[in-house]
Amino acid sequence: MTDMSFDQLCELFAYTPKGRPLDSREVAAILQVHPNTMEQYRLRGEGPRFFSPPGTRRVWYAERDVLAWIASGAKRSTSEQVAA
Numbered sequence: 001m002t003d004m005s006f007d008q009l010c011e012l013f014a015y016t017p018k019g020r021p022l023d024s025r026e027v028a029a030i031l032q033v034h035p036n037t038m039e040q041y042r043l044r045g046e047g048p049r050f051f052s053p054p055g056t057r058r059v060w061y062a063e064r065d066v067l068a069w070i071a072s073g074a075k076r077s078t079s080e081q082v083a084a
Contacts, residue, residue: 009067021051021060030066 010017015030022030024038027048031037041047042059048069051060 004068004071006064006067009064009071013067013070015063015067017063019063022063022066024059024061027061027066031070 004012006017009015018026025035028035028038038047038059042050048061049065051062052058053060
């Protein structure tokens with residue numbers, strides 16, 4: 001499912017694009033998780049791809065990466081393994 005276009009991902013998740021990078025709080029709101037969960041995902045390398053410009057402590061996410069990451073967990077059954 002991650003080969004979907006950004007428009008298709010937006011439609012799938014009824015997401016209205018902001019047209020800019022998202023910060024951790026915004027991504028946490030989309031995922032409906034606590035903002036600290038985003039930090040844990042980054043530490044474990046489990047969440048969506050993120051960007052941290054050199055010399056800063058800021059973290060940004062591309063909207064497409066967030067939606068593609070959600071879509072990558074698509075399953076048809078609770079017994080089905082998510083593709084790694």
